[in-house]
Ligand SMILES: Cc1cc2nc3c(=O)[nH]c(=O)nc-3n(C[C@H](O)[C@H](O)[C@H](O)COP(=O)(O)OP(=O)(O)OC[C@H]3O[C@@H](n4cnc5c(N)ncnc54)[C@H](O)[C@@H]3O)c2cc1C
């Protein structure tokens with residue numbers, strides 16, 4: 001007899017909700033039919049890491065916690081970009097704004113928070129944002145390309161991390177704070193002043209004790225006006241003044257709501273079969289805004305749901321660490337001096353360190369650290385344990401980091417006596433047991449390996465001392481050498497070592513490389529898998545079979561995914577020269593498939609935007625034009641000016657040269673995208689001097705320029721050499737691109753590569769004609785094997801079926 005599974009619906013595809021589902025899958029893998037609705041168009045990602053994305057420490061792909069594959073593998077029905085607008089508690093179903101309905105036996109609400117947007121005059125202007133999601137991050141990155149000045153309102157954790165990111169993006173940043181010291185919710189004044197001084201040294205500017213009265217500007221924000229009559233300029237205003245639990249949906253459904261959705265110790269709301277977890281919930285009067293307590297709530301909730309005996313959730317003590325590089329700040333528990341508490345402080349202005357511990361009834365109840373935060377994890381463990389520190393206060397104040405494996409008052413090592421369930425890494429919900437498993441069963445013998453395997457210490461880094469302590473506890477003498485930086489957390493091998501080993505041992509699959517070179521994470525990650533796939537193809541173009549599944553998402557779909565989940569289709573238009581017939585065909589296809597926007601790109605071609613993924617192969621077939629590879633790490637465009645064909649200044653045929661180059665290099669796999677341009681005279685209308693390879697015609701020849709970039713960090717090219725003939729242009733461009741392909745790191749643009757290795761290195765590599773010809777013959781071999789991906793899919797039944805299967809899955813936007 002088949003038993004029907006219970007239906008579980010989760011509203012909110014964020015950190016707390018999906019973490020709870022992970023627990024459910026462990027405890028009751030077959031018990032529930034799970035449906036998840038998320039209003040963002042992304043799979044579950046690590047919101048914490050948005051701060052790292054802004055400072056270039058991670059890219060959006062790297063912050064995905066569970067990719068689309070995970071949902072599929074676990075038979076979870078996922079609706080991204082679907083906001084639930086109604087919970088019908090009588091009929092036990094939820095309804096999305098697009099009208100999708102899903103019935104539930106159990107409902108979990110995990111809708112998180114909304115940034116609190118100060119209701120100031122002008123708050124609705126363009127350029128006024130919060131900092132909460134990928135969209136906000138993208139707006140900041142885009143704005144920094146066009147504007148120079150940013151103002152952040154709020155000098156808390158979020159505001160300072162946003163400000164650091166904007167500084168990194170090249171903006172001038174003012175932080176406006178309502179109190180007289182920063183991070184007033186986490187730090188006392190002494191620590192806060194030290195923090196301010198260090199952040200000022202990084203270029204951040206502060207306006208303290210300021211009350212914003214209005215946002216200036218007409219359509220777009222241009223700055224702030226304060227109640228004291230002063231003003232500050234800013235083309236971007238980021239509000240980071242706290243968050244508000246997202247409760248409207250629950251309130252409208254008649255669920256009891258206070259500040260957050262009111263829950264009991266098992267995360268049950270006032271309505272039967274409806275739970276709430278995460279920032280949207282309020283437990284014993286507290287709505288938490290950090291992941292560690294939310295993960296704790298989720299674990300208890302799921303045990304309760306599946307009937308595993310558990311104590312109720314009793315609330316959490318929290319700790320925070322500011323994620324700004326070059327500044328170490330830690331705060332935990334009740335850090336303020338209040339009646340009944342005693343505080344011990346030590347401040348070293350020379351070393352720039354500060355430490356305060358707060359004691360009540362012989363127990364540690366709070367701590368603030370600045371400058372040296374190594375003791376943070378241990379202090380936090382002591383606060384949580386509630387152990388007596390009577391008689392040891394000064395010892396603790398003077399430094400207990402060496403005490404990690406020392407004796408606690410109970411006589412056991414504190415780390416040893418922790419239970420396996422205890423969370424070590426709050427940011428990633430990694431327990432002591434998970435770390436033990438990584439060391440004892442998965443061969444991790446360095447902190448880097450544990451990080452790659454479990455994600456412990458991968459976000460704020462605050463737990464690193466505890467992870468180190470546990471590593472020593474479990475591995476003893478087998479602890480590995482201090483880890484040297486590998487290409488990602490899965491390995492300690494550098495790019496050069498990997499390429500050398502692939503060549504030496506003739507390795508020919510990503511799996512083989514990972515096995516042979518002892519990857520700590522046998523599946524690899526989004527950083528190393530595409531890199532290995534590229535290196536293998538670059539070294540062995542004839543034998544290596546490209547692994548589609550190791551490619552970045554856009555390359556798997558042969559189109560750029562847009563923020564609404566649709567795709568863009570950009571056919572190749574060699575040198576920017578088109579014909580009436582091609583234009584007609586593009587227009588017909590655009591009409592036939594209801595393409596919402598047709599746009600000229602900066603690379604002189606047409607972009608059909610907003611294409612449904614199921615229409616892609618049909619459109620490619622109807623267009624019958626090669627892919628423009630607008631999505632890949634490959635040759636993008638060759639921009640040309642009209643050159644001598646029509647322009648009276650032109651000295652050479654720029655169009656002809658450009659088309660020749662584009663036809664030669666289209667489809668070439670490269671470490672990163674590659675853009676070329678050809679100008680017909682030094683007036684340089686094709687902007688060749690901000691391209692990876694730029695060709696500028698001069699009287700009787702061509703200047704060849706390399707390493708330019710026009711993106712976030714504009715870089716003018718370096719002059720490589722001057723040549724006379726078109727054949728020489730082809731020879732030098734081929735040799736240059738192959739040298740770059742063979743030597744650059746994965747994801748490294750030519751501009752970064754040349755800055756790293758130096759122009760002299762490049763010139764040396766190319767100066768000898770024999771070397772040039774050898775490089776050219778290697779690139780020619782690779783180029784002879786390239787095929788047009790659209791055509792291949794259109795014409796090959798099996799590939800088309802594979803694509804359709806990929807298609808029926810969720811899009812991968814990150
Ligand atoms: C930049 C930044 C840095 C941070 N750094 C840290 C840190 O270092 N350490 C730390 O502990 N915490 C940090 N946090 C806080 C942490 O990210 C949050 O506490 C955590 O993400 C909350 O998880 P949640 O699931 O409750 O909410 P969320 O992760 O916000 O998930 C809620 C999801 O529900 C969706 N949703 C809402 N309403 C609906 C609806 N009606 N229908 C469908 N979907 C809906 C939302 O779109 C969202 O995707 C940071 C937050 C930010 C923004």
Ligand SMILES: NC(=O)c1ccc[n+]([C@@H]2O[C@H](COP(=O)([O-])OP(=O)(O)OC[C@H]3O[C@@H](n4cnc5c(N)ncnc54)[C@H](O)[C@@H]3O)[C@@H](O)[C@H]2O)c1
Nearest residue numbers: 154155156157158159176177178240241242289320321323
């Ligand atoms: N490293 C981390 O742990 C981290 C990083 C980012 C965000 N977060 C979490 O995200 C959430 C949001 O962070 P947040 O910093 O916005 O919240 P917050 O409440 O911690 O800080 C907001 C700050 O803004 C100030 N403020 C309030 N009104 C103001 C006004 N009108 N003008 C100027 N300043 C004003 C407050 O004094 C406060 O210091 C929090 O839950 C936080 O814990 C954590």
Ligand code: SF4
Nearest residue numbers: 641647650680681685
């Ligand atoms: S670069 Fe020279 S040849 Fe080309 S369009 Fe400009 S002026 Fe004319």
Ligand code: FES
Nearest residue numbers: 425427459460461
């Ligand atoms: S606690 Fe933040 S990375 Fe572990």
